Amino acid sequence: MKEWEVVIGIETHAQLSTQSKIFSGSSTAFGAAPNLQANAVDIALPGVLPVLNRVAVDCAIRFGLAVDAEIAARSVFARKNYFYPDLPKGYQISQYELPVVLGGELKIHVGDIEKTVHLTRAHLEEDAGKSLHEQSGHHFQGRSGIDLNRAGTPLLEIVTEPDMRSAAEAVAYARALHALLRWIGICDGNMQEGSFRCDANVSVRRVGQAQLGTRREIKNLNSFRFMQQAIEYEVQWQIATLEDGGCIEQATVLFDPGSGETRAMRTKEDAHDYRYFPDPDLLPLLIDRQWVEQIRTQMPELPTARRERLVAEYGLSPYDAKVLTASLELATYYEATVATAGRSNAKACANWVTVELAARLNKEDHEVGGSPVSARQLGELVARIADGTISTNIARKVFDALWNGDADSADEIIAKQGWHQITDHDALETLIDEVLAGNPGMVTEFRAGKEKAFNALVGQAMKATRGQANPQRVSDLLRKKLA
Amino acid sequence: MIEHSLQAIARALANREISSVELTQHYLDRIDRHNPRLNAYLSVDAASSLAQASAADAQLAKGEGGPLTGIPIAHKDIFCAKGWLTTCGSRMLSNFVSPYDAAVISRFKAAGAVMLGKTNMDEFAMGSSNETSFFGPVNNPWDTSRVPGGSSGGSAAAVAARLTPAATGTDTGGSIRQPAALCNLTGLKPTYGVVSRYGMIAFASSLDQAGPLGRSAADCATLLNVMAGFDERDSTSLDRTPEDYSRELAVTTNAKPLAGLRIGLPEQFFGEGCSPEVMQLVESAITEYRKLGAETVTISLPSMTLSVAAYYVIAPAEASSNLARFDGVRYGYRAPEYQDLNELYCRSRAQGFGAEVKRRILIGTYVLSHGYYDAYYLQAQRIRRLIANDFTRAFQQCDVIVGPTSPSTAFKLGEKASDPVQMYLSDIYTIAVNLAGLPGISIPCGFAGGLPAGLQLIGDYFTEARLLNVAHRYQQANPWHLQRPTGFDD
Numbered sequence: 020m021k022e023w024e025v026v027i028g029i030e031t032h033a034q035l036s037t038q039s040k041i042f043s044g045s046s047t048a049f050g051a052a053p054n055l056q057a058n059a060v061d062i063a064l065p066g067v068l069p070v071l072n073r074v075a076v077d078c079a080i081r082f083g084l085a086v087d088a089e090i091a092a093r094s095v096f097a098r099k100n101y102f103y104p105d106l107p108k109g110y111q112i113s114q115y116e117l118p119v120v121l122g123g124e125l126k127i128h129v130g131d132i133e134k135t136v137h138l139t140r141a142h143l144e145e146d147a148g149k150s151l152h153e154q155s156g157h158h159f160q161g162r163s164g165i166d167l168n169r170a171g172t173p174l175l176e177i178v179t180e181p182d183m184r185s186a187a188e189a190v191a192y193a194r195a196l197h198a199l200l201r202w203i204g205i206c207d208g209n210m211q212e213g214s215f216r217c218d219a220n221v222s223v224r225r226v227g228q229a230q231l232g233t234r235r236e237i238k239n240l241n242s243f244r245f246m247q248q249a250i251e252y253e254v255q256w257q258i259a260t261l262e263d264g265g266c267i268e269q270a271t272v273l274f275d276p277g278s279g280e281t282r283a284m285r286t287k288e289d290a291h292d293y294r295y296f297p298d299p300d301l302l303p304l305l306i307d308r309q310w311v312e313q314i315r316t317q318m319p320e321l322p323t324a325r326r327e328r329l330v331a332e333y334g335l336s337p338y339d340a341k342v343l344t345a346s347l348e349l350a351t352y353y354e355a356t357v358a359t360a361g362r363s364n365a366k367a368c369a370n371w372v373t374v375e376l377a378a379r380l381n382k383e384d385h386e387v388g389g390s391p392v393s394a395r396q397l398g399e400l401v402a403r404i405a406d407g408t409i410s411t412n413i414a415r416k417v418f419d420a421l422w423n424g425d426a427d428s429a430d431e432i433i434a435k436q437g438w439h440q441i442t443d444h445d446a447l448e449t450l451i452d453e454v455l456a457g458n459p460g461m462v463t464e465f466r467a468g469k470e471k472a473f474n475a476l477v478g479q480a481m482k483a484t485r486g487q488a489n490p491q492r493v494s495d496l497l498r499k500k501l502a
Numbered sequence: 503m504i505e506h507s508l509q510a511i512a513r514a515l516a517n518r519e520i521s522s523v524e525l526t527q528h529y530l531d532r533i534d535r536h537n538p539r540l541n542a543y544l545s546v547d548a549a550s551s552l553a554q555a556s557a558a559d560a561q562l563a564k565g566e567g568g569p570l571t572g573i574p575i576a577h578k579d580i581f582c583a584k585g586w587l588t589t590c591g592s593r594m595l596s597n598f599v600s601p602y603d604a605a606v607i608s609r610f611k612a613a614g615a616v617m618l619g620k621t622n623m624d625e626f627a628m629g630s631s632n633e634t635s636f637f638g639p640v641n642n643p644w645d646t647s648r649v650p651g652g653s654s655g656g657s658a659a660a661v662a663a664r665l666t667p668a669a670t671g672t673d674t675g676g677s678i679r680q681p682a683a684l685c686n687l688t689g690l691k692p693t694y695g696v697v698s699r700y701g702m703i704a705f706a707s708s709l710d711q712a713g714p715l716g717r718s719a720a721d722c723a724t725l726l727n728v729m730a731g732f733d734e735r736d737s738t739s740l741d742r743t744p745e746d747y748s749r750e751l752a753v754t755t756n757a758k759p760l761a762g763l764r765i766g767l768p769e770q771f772f773g774e775g776c777s778p779e780v781m782q783l784v785e786s787a788i789t790e791y792r793k794l795g796a797e798t799v800t801i802s803l804p805s806m807t808l809s810v811a812a813y814y815v816i817a818p819a820e821a822s823s824n825l826a827r828f829d830g831v832r833y834g835y836r837a838p839e840y841q842d843l844n845e846l847y848c849r850s851r852a853q854g855f856g857a858e859v860k861r862r863i864l865i866g867t868y869v870l871s872h873g874y875y876d877a878y879y880l881q882a883q884r885i886r887r888l889i890a891n892d893f894t895r896a897f898q899q900c901d902v903i904v905g906p907t908s909p910s911t912a913f914k915l916g917e918k919a920s921d922p923v924q925m926y927l928s929d930i931y932t933i934a935v936n937l938a939g940l941p942g943i944s945i946p947c948g949f950a951g952g953l954p955a956g957l958q959l960i961g962d963y964f965t966e967a968r969l970l971n972v973a974h975r976y977q978q979a980n981p982w983h984l985q986r987p988t989g990f991d992d
Contacts, residue, residue, distance in 0.1 A: 059602055064600075066699075066703045066704065068735060098823050102829060102847055108827045165831070292871055301737050
């Protein structure tokens, strides 16, 4: 029996970072009291009409350019008709037959393997509101509450080809897309608040089989960990079902993080007929070259280009370049650090940013954008290590002081604390004479051939200077004296 | 005063011969006396109207004000008006007080007009006789056993009985022009996009257009000057330079004021389907037009015969979606008893909508369904394009197209109520104009058996000013429009 092959396609709903909704002037800010950000259009009063927010279209164009897709010169908003209390109009305005973005691709990395995921399309649509059922903090006496604050929030739905072959690839894609959307500034990527939600279409087939297996769609995966777990479970379930002689029925399923299982929500038989048709309240969306070119001029350097430039310009390893381009903020921070420290210290800057800074940010739950140590401060610190003013160990102490806001610059802290390395030849000589005189036992041991004793003497010298001596010079002087 | 044109009323108000409060009170009294026989008004709020009148008087006293300052106007109950019940003729909205003003309402307010009341209409503008209103039919002032036409039947009856100097209406398939014809009024449907649809409760979004119902073309020009204009809240509103629609109406002594005008007579308008007495009046009107200097040319609109069929796919399709928001959840009618969400929806909509609305929702849902969309909806859209192309070709041969507005004069209440197809055929001459998005006007052209008949004039896009002038020249020579029904003198 041949092995199974997993086939996955992903649909992502990315909430666009616009100030107002896609078809009304209401604010899109998260967290307001229910229904305070729902105006006449959002609650679908009789007679109201939608007006397209052009900023949402700007976002779609940005995305299209970032994934090298075709921007449709003409796309059409359609109505997707169904009844639900959190869908005030009884239809969702969404692009159907003619989406704004066609094709495109995204590179993903799983381990050392790079892979290209092809995109089918991306289209603009409005979000629905929220139904609040009995839950903590809400008391509706057995009824449901409707919050329409989210109704009309602009979404970009991004659909891939069934190009992924494992849960790991699916997660790598989702992470790459998440990073890209944030990089180009069109989505805040906040998964807890639902700004970035994925649906995974999963099927399995025998290796070598051309035809795709029947897929089941896992809805609303709002964390990468859940995505991994849900797909892994679903794949095992599908394989087990088929191997037991069963068949897969097309269905929409939900992942239950508690049990780690997926559960069918509805099957194909009760699939809706959405009766799509072009929305007569909105004209076709026409995007001319000029609009696209104007957005192109505002595009930031994209992650792949940035990565290649970091390698070429600063001599970084591809790994460091990849880590430093995890977000636009991080890449920007890094380059600002190098600008202060000097290009010759680019590698040292990379180490400080990816190791010391990253660990501290992670530990104290800060984004790089909110780092207490600025890029300038870190750049100055790296420069002081490079010019021998301080040792790496002292530098960590200076970094702590900067993090705590003890002073504005590394120089200030070094001066205040008297942390300059002792490089003065005479001072060091006196010091070493004292150490030799005070540790005759070690000197004897060293002369007897015990190299370990030499290290102990260096340690004594460093201790005597509270770490401020330049260890290389101490070592050189000691050798000379003991020779 | 009830015989005065809007211009004459404005003059009388400006000269302080009469106050707006007096004028408004006069119409409120007439409504009190005569509306019970007609059921033309659904809401009247004397205190609110008189307060507006008083504010207008203060403005007039300062010598300020525009062409409509202090003049009472009635509005079809399809326009949302802040603080007013806005029912759209339906039980579904029988309790809905609008929190905002439609664009049309705002523009009349800004022009200083006094809002006299909200008029009856077919439920959600679906009907040609005003019999589908949840609040009961409207009676035609010319014969109260007959319909006034629809869906703007309340507005038409109110103007015809002189219970308001003028009114607004909306026209999706003939809902301004057909009642105008049946009530001896002038009614204009502007080019699609000229008047904002914001706040006008949608029936079929791609066809709906608001317009005036008045006693003359001159009055309609005055009203259109207020109603027309770009509105960024309506994406289908057209951003055009404002124009004065009365500009061609100036007095002329020319015996042939329409010399050079080419009138197109579509063969499809003059075949079968029209009652002989209406056709005779239409023929006489064409003769009158020749006397005014116009020449006539026979044209053809071959796809027009498909217009009713196409219309009854497209309009219900859009309506089935537009009316989905009336679900009993947020506002409007909600069934008193239900066990779950599905019952809430089903019962609220079953009880809240009338039979004609349900029929059209069912048709619309069907034609948009998977497997039928291409055969019905897309096919109808193709026909729509063919019809528009027919008109484009025709307007290379003529300036204005003329024919009957409605195939018959006002029919008896109940006569067609049980036969939807017969009812749908009342709009056989008007529907193509909506499908093409063109402007059309209906003007009185005489009487048959004591009942008025209408002549329809159709123009090319944005030729409202010319249409109004062509209508106006006829009315100067043939003042049918000045006749009014008896029994409403006091």
